[in-house]
Amino acid sequence: MIQGTGSNVGKSLLVAGLCRLFARRGIRVRPFKPQNMSNNAAVTEDGGEIGRAQALQARAAGVPLSVHMNPVLLKPQSDIGSQVIVQGRMAGTAKAREYQSWKPRLMEAVLDSFGRLSKEADLVLVEGAGSASEVNLRAGDIANMGFARAAGVPVVLVGDIDRGGVIASLVGTRAVLDEADNAMIRGFIVNRFRGDPVLFDDGMRFISERTGWPALGLVPHFQDAARLPAEDGLGLRRKLNHKGGMLVAVPVTPRIANFDDLDPLREEPDVEVALIEPGDPIPAEASLVLLPGSKTTIDDLLFIREQGWDIDIKAHRRRGGRVLGLCGGYQMLGQRIDDPHGIEGEAGRSIDGLGLLDVTTILTERKRLEAVSGITVTDDVPLSGYEMHIGETSGPGATGRPFARLENGRLDGAVSADGQVTGTYVHGLFANDRQRRRWLALLGAQASGVSYDALVDDILNRLADHLETHIDSERLWTMSAR
Structure with a gap:
């Protein structure tokens, strides 16, 4: 499971690139995001809808879209309320505070969908939502550590160096999570690095020493990621x-x-x-x-x-x-x-x-x-x-x-x-x-x-090449084995 220190740290595209990387090795890969929030959705072959990011990840994996790849999709209708889509179908609308009471029964749908995908795959790559350190929302969580612990899925934590403060973000996440949640994290990745990577050797070493997590990769900025479909309005504005x-x-x-x-x-x-x-x-x-x-x-x-x-x-x-x-x-x-x-x-x-x-x-x-x-x-x-x-x-x-x-x-x-x-x-x-x-x-x-389809596939292939160079993919594969 790829979790992040915050929103927009690159989780979606890392999962898409890893889906293509492992699929090219002949591994049966499926993407999965327990809970997504986006008004950018895609229609699945089984007649439902999922977040656009999971559609891109499925394309990267070379598999048809399924409602089980994103069992809970929140589609904002106002600043405080959203439509709730469960396994591809509208289940109702809820304000943010009301939604918290939905989570116990939504976890059942999430684990059901994850189980279905797991039966047909050698590897399920799971994407978290927002920040792993939102301890105020930890009770009943279905999107990050709540899911990881319920499903027994190892976690890799991603920080974005491009926005600044990545050392504090990663070390701070370790500090605020309880020990049981921290035990799920098996390594970290620093994303969107610019410049000479040698200059951040000490930073990677410091993070590892303070957290006890091994460094799994320092990923340079991949410029063409901005040409792939964006998940939310922030991506829309960044691509002007x-x-x-x-x-x-x-x-x-x-x-x-x-x-x-x-x-x-x-x-x-x-x-x-x-x-x-x-x-x-x-x-x-x-x-x-x-x-x-x-x-x-x-x-x-x-x-x-x-x-x-x-x-x-x-x-x-x-x-x-x-x-x-x-x-x-x-x-x-x-x-x-x-x-x-x-x-x-x-x-x-x-x-x-x-x-x-x-x-x-x-x-x-x-x-x-x-x-x-x-x-x-x-x-x-x-x-x-x-x-x-x-x-x-x-x-x-x-x-x-x-x-x-x-x-x-x-x-x-x-x-x-x-x-x-x-x-x-x-x-x-x-x-x-x-x-x-x-x-x-x-x-x-x-x-x-x-050819737009050919262009997207070319970018996904180059993204996979990029990640294969800069992430310890063999270690990721090993930690996924049960």
Whole structure:
């Protein structure tokens, strides 16, 4: 189990790289994260959803996605409350304090899923959540030491030297954990080192002497890690680029979801993806305004109006610019959104949409989770991806001018009469190389010809090479043997 001294120390990518490293040796590897918190999710083959990081790790391991790889997924709906997904399905909503009382029964699901994966694998690589030293949350813990002790899994602790204070973080974790928890830790890794590693020899030795844990690796910063799908909004902001070229403007709302939809566009040399932060206007020079997915569509639409972005979007359209809404963004582009059942808050809420597509959305209790493929209606270009949404969208725009015809027979999305505004429920649209080239051609940009899937696999292979060089993987394998 890879635990961290804090959030964003690189646990997810270390597990992904190790999954690829051991899978290349012919070992049957499965990734596992007992509890995740993210609005960036993926649809599994068994019809549920898991965190995007576990989807990347499964890809690295070369295995299909399963709900058991992330049995508890928290999807924040407010600053204090989240949707709780258990083994791929929504189990309810809970505020932070209420959630603590859920943990005993959630541990049953966590251990059940871990047991299922263990039966089909030679090695399960487990990712912890947040910080291992959150002793205020230790009672009933299912994400870090609580799980490690319940499942009897050895722990490797990771610290991030790039953020500073790594010696204190690792030694301090040893100081605050009780002896039984400390006994689970079999070694430590220092991640994201820059410079001459010899200069940190004394640091590694000091940590080992103070903690009693062996050093398992000093991992240099791996720059291309930023090109892999990010798990949360912090990763989204860290991956800003300003390289010029055709501008795609993306307003960043508080509950933005599945923002890895943007990643393939970032890899196009002729495209600049500009994340528009609150308080900033949408640039007039944008070729495309892209409204991404949202965990709480109504609240995010209200936020768009508070920022004045609705005015900017309509002005952009009047200038001849294109607008694309993905999932929640598609719902926002319609005439109205109704929430009769209180899916996103108070029952009976209704809000006017941006009015750019002739459709309306009713938020429903049923959630659609499935992989899809098909073709665009106007030009027969193949598309593929997945749907993950609550709500049914209908109206003349959806029936008379749909965006796509899916292989399962359904129509998807809508296109405005002038062709400038498009909405679709299909996530992963731009990861399909032919569909991405189609959009770039519509926008007058030159496509690079890059294969996005091949690019991700190349980065995963190089990440595995990187870790094989700098981590004692043989010792990791030995400590996993039972």
